[in-house]
Amino acid sequence: MAITLTALVFLLIGAALGVGGVWLAVLGGSWYYIIAALAFLVVAFLLFRRRSSALLLYALLVVGTLGWAIWEIGFDWWQLAPRGGVIMILGLWLLTPWIRRGLSSSASGAGSSSAVPALSLSVAVVVALVVAGYSMTQDPLQITGELSREIVSDTVDLGGNMPEGDWHQYGRTPYGQRYSPLKQITTENVDKLQVAWTYQTGDVKLPEDVGETTYQVTPLKVRDTLFICTPHNWAIALDAATGKEKWKFDSNSGMNPDRQHQTCRGVSYYADPAATPGQPCAERVYLPTSDARLIALDAANGQICSSFADKGTLHLEKGMPYNPAGYYYSTSPPVVAAGKIIIGGAVNDNYSTKEQSGVIRAFDINTGALVWNWDSGNPDVTTPLPDGQTYTHNSPNSWSVSSADEKLGLIYVPLGNQTPDQLGAGRSANVEKFSSSIVALDLNTGQMRWVRQTVHHDLWDMDVPAQPTLVDINTVNGTVPGLVGPTKQGDLYVLDRRTGEPIIPIKEIPAPTGAIEGDFTSPTQPISDLTFSPPPLTGKDMWGVSMFDQLVCRIEFLKLRYEGRYTPPSLQGSLVYPGNFGVFNWGGVAVDPERQIMFGMPTYLAFTSRLVPRADVPPPGVGTKGSEQGLNRNEGAPYAVVMGPFVSPLGLPCQSPPWGYVAGADLRTGKIAWKHRNGTVRDSSPVPLPFKVGVPGIGGPIITAGGVAFLGAAVDDYLRAYNVTDGKQLWEARLPAGGQSTPMTFSLDDGKQYVVIVAGGHGSVGTKPGDYVIAYTLPK
Known part of the structure; x- marks a missing residue:
């Protein structure tokens, strides 16, 4: 009975592999699956005949599969496992007594023995197990090395005048370095960190919330107080030593199903130098809301500062060409510099061609x-827009965080693309110039000083997603005021922030052609010499938990249009890799200005996009209006687009892991020193196994003068500490919810250093929601 059932299993496997293998071969893929299918079918036939030669043939299949797998991908356990896992399990099953006892070497079975075939299969299985064990000790994809420990800059410009123990802006200072000069916590003692206090905000994700309801806030710290915001736009002040609530302000921004995002990455802080200490609103916190307001609050008590704007509230919908409710809002904290508060805004991707303006506005703080406005559709006129007029609609917007250099009098703005992201026909000259770029504007007038584009004629939603980081860099020509701009495609643009000219070389490389009728592609695209952009995918890079879903992914891969990075969108469906989730996203990178090195979290997830002619788009109300995944309607455009991550039938990435790393690079040489897998599948697999596969994440890191980097972000619920020099993990703490925010660190008057992260989860990546603020410190 056992042999008959086993033969049926082999028959079904052979049939499935045969159908899929023929399909794959017709598409131009590997012939292995046809050969394996034939082997399974013959083994099934021999098992039905109870012939021991089935074991011998299966031994050949084991050896052949092992050789093919090593030839394709080498000794990478995570890629060997799906190729050979099922085959190994079945091989072990064939060696069990209840199978072997029923087999013979002849049709009559008289005096026959299965010893030799069984020995052959045993040897093949042992060899495969040895190779599997060896591959578990190897990681052919990691880069090992060390960053220089040398302090290369004696006069470090951190970009802000504040106590070492404070954190006044999103990236600590207007330079956005995410670097703290504190060094009580070091590589030697970080493993002793323990929870100091925990606070719960009470703002939790509700059933009626949009999917992209996320905690992404980085707290600010001023003297003895932390300031945070929540997804539903509450502002909260906490005692930094105890985590006890000092005050809470609810902006009552309401619920709107048209919003694409419900989040707040941070508030902005300002101390009025002309105010008398203790005077109401002498120090303020500015809260951006998801209904397009900016509210000024007294940092001491959370009361509205009525002298600001309209009784304490700035209405950002003013000057917008359409009703912005649900379609325009600020998710990131404004920049405070030169007596101004400067703000951009997020628009809903791929909802409609009637989107709001991406104007950048500076207001008297x-x-x-309104002091000035920079409208990329009318870039030379920055004087305040007169009443009754509107800004250019649907222009590239800045939804992330800007940086500022008050000494140079410049603000550095990361810009996105025009909606629809995947359709480029009819774009204006200014859209072509400013989409997906970093723009330097005069802090006092808003006039443009320079622009550096990172994608020409962007058809892939490759917004510049992260705050540019400002750091002085030693070069052969002396010290240069530098800017590090991370991009979704994995390039790090290291520029002279005075001029936008490259410090690390940038070159133009040929790009795929063949856009849809009426559109075009740029013949070349820029790439930095410092890049984390991955090599192009091939069929051998397809993955699965078994040979079956891996086969499906191979088939789907060849059905898509793919010619490498910047493959144009198509009706057939195109593979976008790096995907629009980004190698880097809003979390950006952290930079040590003393050592002139960077720490980042490159992520690798392929996406797909397929254009849908307007006539084939279902009526409104069927499908989504626009999102990172699913049908994006693009109302008013000739095509909608269906997009999302490239995943298998099981919902796992079709490309092989790792999908996430931590990495370190030298900003003087432009060389990547090390790159290691980051994160486990504990919280994203049916069985909570802590396999260090290297998982995706969204969030950002920080660096300290103690040589330690801190990062949550990954889709498993941990906060981790790393040695910046070599990237080795030094410590981790289990979080009660997803840690998709950027941590920060501070100290109090007694010198005690704390590390704080907000753990509330992320709607898009599906991590556990929550409302936790957690502080860690060393034991007494």
């Missing part, structure tokens, strides 16, 4: 009066 005390009165809320």
Whole structure:
């Protein structure tokens, strides 16, 4: 009975592999699956005949599969396992007594023995197990090495005048370095960190919330107080030593199903130098809301500062060409610099061609009066827009965080693309110039000083997603005021922030052609010499938990249009890799200005996009209006687009892991020193196994002068500490919810250093929601 059932299993496997293998071969893929299918079918026939030669043939299949797998991908356990896992399990099953006892070497079975075939299969299985064990000790994809420990800059410009123990802006200072000069916590003692206090905000994800309801906030710290915001736009002040709530302000931004995002990455802080200490609103916290307001609050008590704008509230919908409710809002904290508060805004991707303007506006930080506006559709006129007029609609917007250099009098703005992201026909000259770029504007007038584009004629939603980091860099020509701009495609643009010219070389490389009728592609695209962009995918890079879903992924891969990075969108369906989730996203990178090195978290997930002619788009109300995944309607455009991650029938990435790393690079040489897998599948697999596969994440890192980097972000619920020099993990703490925010660190008057992260989960990546603020410190 056992042999008959086994033969049926082999028959079914052979049939499935045969059908899929023929399909794959017709598409131009590997012939292995046809050969394996034939082997399974013959083994099934021999098992039905109870012939021991089935074991011998299966031994040949084991050896052949092992050789093919090593030839394709080498000794990478995570890629060998799906190729050979099922085959190994079945091989072990064939060696069990209840199978072997029923087999003979002849049709009559008289005096026959299965010893030799069984021995052959045993040897093949042992060899495969040895190779599997060896591959578990190897990681052919990691880069090992060390960053220089040398302090290369004696006069470090951190970009802000504040106590070492404070954290006044999103990236600590207007430079956005995410670097703290604190060094009580070091590589030697970080493993002793323990929870100091935990606070729960009470703002939790609700059933009626949009999917992209996320905690992404980085707290600010001023003297003895932390300031945070929550997804539903509450502002909260906490005692930094105890985590006890000092005050809470609810902006009552309401619910709107048209919003694409419900999040707040942070508030902005300002101390009025002309105010008397203790005077109401002498220090302020500015809260951006998801209904397009900016509210000024007294940092001491959370009361509205009525002298700012309209009774304390700045209405950002003013000057917008369409009703912005649900379609325009600020998810990131504004920049405070040169007596101004400067803000951009997020628009809903791929909802409609009637999107709001991406205008950048500077307001007097005390009165809320408009000082200048930079509208990329009318870039030379920055004087305040007169009443009754509107800004250019659907222009590239800045949804992330800007940086500022008050000494140079410049603000550095990361810009996105025009909606629809995948359709480029009819774009204006200004859209072509400013999409997916970093723009330097004069802090006092808003006039443009320079622009550096990172994608020409962007058809892939490759917004510049992260705050540019400002750091002085030693070069052969002396010290240069530098800017590090991370991009979704994995390039790090290291520029002279005075001029936008490259410090690390940038070159133009040929790009795929063949856009849809009426559109075009750029013949070349820029790439930095410092890049984390992955090599192009091939069929051998397809993955699965078994040979079956891996086969499906191979078939799907060849059905898509793919010619490498920047393959144009198509009606057939195109593979986008790096995907629009980004190698880097809003979390950006952290930079040590003393050592002039960077720490980042490159992520690798392929996406797909397929254009849908307007006539084939279902009526409104069927499918989504626009999102990172699913049908994006693009109302008013000739095509909608279906997009999302490239996943198998089981919902796992079709490309092989790792999908996430931590990495370190030298900003003087442009060389990547090390790159290691980051994170486990504990919280994203049916069985909570802590396999260090290297998982995706969204969030950002920080660096300290103690040589330690801190990072949550990954889709498993941990906060981790790393040695910046070599990337080795030094410590981890289990979080009660997803840690898709950027941590920060501070100290109090007694010198005690704390590390704080907000753990509330992320809607898009599906991590556990929550409302936790957690502080860690060393034991007494």
